[in-house]
Amino acid sequence: MDYEGVLVIGEQRGGRVHSVTFELLARGRALADKLGVKLSCVILGHGLQQYAQEIVQRGADTAYVIDDPALEWFLPRTYCNAVVELIEEAKPEVVLAAATTTGRTLMPLVAARLMTGLTADCTGLDIDEKERLLLQTRPAIGGNVMATIKTPVARPQMATVRPKSARPLPADPGRRGEVVVKAYKREAASSASEKMLEFVADATQEVSVQDAEVIVAGGKGLKTRDGFKLVEDLARELGAAVGATRDVVDLGWIGYSHQIGLSGKTVSPKLYVAIGISGTIQHLAGMQTAETIVAINRDKDAQIFKVADFGIVGDLFQVVPEIIEKLQRAKAHKAL
Numbered sequence: 001m002d003y004e005g006v007l008v009i010g011e012q013r014g015g016r017v018h019s020v021t022f023e024l025l026a027r028g029r030a031l032a033d034k035l036g037v038k039l040s041c042v043i044l045g046h047g048l049q050q051y052a053q054e055i056v057q058r059g060a061d062t063a064y065v066i067d068d069p070a071l072e073w074f075l076p077r078t079y080c081n082a083v084v085e086l087i088e089e090a091k092p093e094v095v096l097a098a099a100t101t102t103g104r105t106l107m108p109l110v111a112a113r114l115m116t117g118l119t120a121d122c123t124g125l126d127i128d129e130k131e132r133l134l135l136q137t138r139p140a141i142g143g144n145v146m147a148t149i150k151t152p153v154a155r156p157q158m159a160t161v162r163p164k165s166a167r168p169l170p171a172d173p174g175r176r177g178e179v180v181v182k183a184y185k186r187e188a189a190s191s192a193s194e195k196m197l198e199f200v201a202d203a204t205q206e207v208s209v210q211d212a213e214v215i216v217a218g219g220k221g222l223k224t225r226d227g228f229k230l231v232e233d234l235a236r237e238l239g240a241a242v243g244a245t246r247d248v249v250d251l252g253w254i255g256y257s258h259q260i261g262l263s264g265k266t267v268s269p270k271l272y273v274a275i276g277i278s279g280t281i282q283h284l285a286g287m288q289t290a291e292t293i294v295a296i297n298r299d300k301d302a303q304i305f306k307v308a309d310f311g312i313v314g315d316l317f318q319v320v321p322e323i324i325e326k327l328q329r330a331k332a333h334k335a336l
């Protein structure tokens with residue numbers, strides 16, 4: 001059988017399908033329509049059948065559910081075995097997964113097992129209609145160029161997709177599709193080398209930067225750990241997540257999970273407020289797809305203003321307290 005169709009590898013966390021799955025379905029639907037083929041989606045976990053209909057409503061023609069207590073937590077080799085088995089059976093021509101920690105860990109294993117290529121962290125996907133090839137576009141060389149990669153020979157063509165780089169389709173309650181609950185072959189998945197011991201939540205982070213719709217991020221312009229509190233104060237007022245540049249993380253003002261940029265997290269929030277950040281290419285690579293960027297910097301020539309929608313040229317130690325005060329006053333006024 002020839003390879004045909006698009007398969008999305010869905011993600012679940014804590015027994016709930018993660019919204020990145022719906023973003024992938026929107027991407028997958030557009031590709032499947034261009035190719036004139038079906039879109040399927042697989043979720044692996046335990047007690048997830050209830051989500052199958054929503055996966056169909058969000059664009060899939062077929063929802064595969066591989067359900068087993070052993071799949072409750074993400075274990076790379078166990079998940080790899082289950083995904084490889086499905087791909088070998090369903091033979092999709094395109095496989096998409098999220099460029100999350102899970103996807104970035106799982107998909108290289110899957111690609112190696114299937115002896116095919118994998119383009120990590122794509123921001124753009126399209127179909128070369130003449131050749132029926134997946135066009136996999138991602139920033140390269142520190143974000144200076146956009147590279148488009150093809151997989152002409154090996155199948156399936158596989159890519160991980162940057163979270164928040166596509167909007168999910170609205171759920172259509174009228175959409176019909178097939179739900180296939182698949183058995184999990186324990187013997188194929190046995191791996192003595194991996195075992196879930198305990199799940200420890202990141203207690204330092206109230207809102208994760210990758211899930212946040214609003215991020216307030218600070219750079220070395222905050223001068224000290226104490227100065228960086230201004231970023232945290234503004235984030236609290238806005239109900240936002242706190243982001244940071246690598247220099248700030250290296251200085252120990254905040255943990256690595258908050259770092260945004262080339263060697264940190266990629267984010268695409270609705271609003272990104274950059275305070276005392278110069279806007280180096282490595283930082284921009286992680287945040288320039290934000291919907292609206294507001295920058296506060298005393299240097300009018302700072303690179304960050306090149307990508308900002310709104311800029312405030314001024315001393316952040318004056319500007320930020322003023323914004324916080326205005327927000328507090330507006331809230332108090334509303335509460336009256």
Ligand SMILES: Cc1cc2nc3c(=O)[nH]c(=O)nc-3n(C[C@H](O)[C@H](O)[C@H](O)COP(=O)(O)OP(=O)(O)OC[C@H]3O[C@@H](n4cnc5c(N)ncnc54)[C@H](O)[C@@H]3O)c2cc1C
Binds near residue numbers: 282283299
């Ligand atoms: C391979 C590689 C990977 C990297 N990965 C990352 C990454 O993932 N993320 C990342 O962020 N960096 C990364 N970097 C580091 C990057 O090159 C920069 O060093 C870093 O982004 C600069 O951080 P910054 O903007 O906080 O500091 P600076 O560049 O020092 O900027 C500080 C800014 O604060 C402004 N400022 C100072 N005082 C005030 C004030 N009182 N009021 C207002 N503004 C003020 C200044 O005008 C300046 O623009 C990487 C580098 C390499 C080589």
